[in-house]
Amino acid sequence: MRIIIMSRRERTPKQHVILEAIQGRTDHPTAEELYRELNEHGHAISLATVYRNLRALTQEGKVRELHGAGPDRFDPTVSPHYHFRCHRCGRIYDLDLPYRRELDSLNLGLGFKVLGHQLIFLGLCQNCQGEKEEPWQK
Amino acid sequence: MRIIIMSRRERTPKQHVILEAIQGRTDHPTAEELYRELNEHGHAISLATVYRNLRALTQEGKVRELHGAGPDRFDPTVSPHYHFRCHRCGRIYDLDLPYRRELDSLNLGLGFKVLGHQLIFLGLCQNCQGEKEEPWQK
DNA sequence: CTGCCTGCAAAATCTTTGCAGAGTG
DNA sequence: CACTCTGCAAAGATTTTGCAGGCAG
Numbered sequence: 001m002r003i004i005i006m007s008r009r010e011r012t013p014k015q016h017v018i019l020e021a022i023q024g025r026t027d028h029p030t031a032e033e034l035y036r037e038l039n040e041h042g043h044a045i046s047l048a049t050v051y052r053n054l055r056a057l058t059q060e061g062k063v064r065e066l067h068g069a070g071p072d073r074f075d076p077t078v079s080p081h082y083h084f085r086c087h088r089c090g091r092i093y094d095l096d097l098p099y100r101r102e103l104d105s106l107n108l109g110l111g112f113k114v115l116g117h118q119l120i121f122l123g124l125c126q127n128c129q130g131e132k133e134e135p136w137q138k
Numbered sequence: 139m140r141i142i143i144m145s146r147r148e149r150t151p152k153q154h155v156i157l158e159a160i161q162g163r164t165d166h167p168t169a170e171e172l173y174r175e176l177n178e179h180g181h182a183i184s185l186a187t188v189y190r191n192l193r194a195l196t197q198e199g200k201v202r203e204l205h206g207a208g209p210d211r212f213d214p215t216v217s218p219h220y221h222f223r224c225h226r227c228g229r230i231y232d233l234d235l236p237y238r239r240e241l242d243s244l245n246l247g248l249g250f251k252v253l254g255h256q257l258i259f260l261g262l263c264q265n266c267q268g269e270k271e272e273p274w275q276k
Numbered sequence: 277c278t279g280c281c282t283g284c285a286a287a288a289t290c291t292t293t294g295c296a297g298a299g300t301g
Numbered sequence: 302c303a304c305t306c307t308g309c310a311a312a313g314a315t316t317t318t319g320c321a322g323g324c325a326g
Contacts, residue, residue, distance in 0.1 A: 012281060031316080046283050051316060067205045071315060084250050095246055103259075108233055111264030112222050120256045121241075126249030150306060169291080184308045189291060209290060 015053040017043050019062060028066060028073040028092040066092055080116065086125035153191040155181050157200060166204060166211040166230040204230055218254065224263035233259065
């Protein structure tokens, strides 16, 4: 006797456009931003579906979730790298710095088991350096 | 004629116990955790007041807000330092590593104005290394 | 027909806010 | 009284979930 594993589609249609949309941006959009962009570009899709598929993609390891003030953002690059986060608009950008793998071997004490690290620079992105108002644009 | 500036109390009673409570912990509690701890220890206080005063303390620069998966956490130490975040329980601990001030002078390109950086190690804290269940204890 | 995917609306989670009453001087 | 601080409940913001209908094999 044989156990047959249910076949599962690699990628649903909506998941595909979501992945494409996120990969087409460098500012690590929020679910809401992706939802708006997709609908403005002719893809009828609900916010729930955006959230659902972003979560699925996260669990599959296709995208990474980033937390900060305000809504979560999503990063299409999952290999270890560092970020810059704009304090004003909340956007997050990838940086082109080498990942310091040796930091993950440090003994930090307290019995911590280190699996990785994040380095996030904070400041103002170019767009926001002249601005006075709208302290928290989404 | 003289402009009289209203005198303002340095610290309200509730704010004081909140600050004391957070300073008595090393795991950077959430508002909810502080709320529970205080009420269990005889301080009648509402969750709204905990949030309100944590926000006030943050704006005063007395505590720092930390973001991650799940609710925000609060750090009683505001001088620059690094953190360890447990992937399972979400708790955040201070690390005793020197702050690399020189990193804030790097030119990261894209016109970023750097104000500081965060280094966060991810992994499992001692409590969570043996555990199998309860993947997201608060 | 069977099962996955989606939209919609409701629920859930986390946080802020309006308002009225208590406390202080 | 004038003012701040607080609790309560409601509202807000973000994210997840139940359910029914649609579509593909």
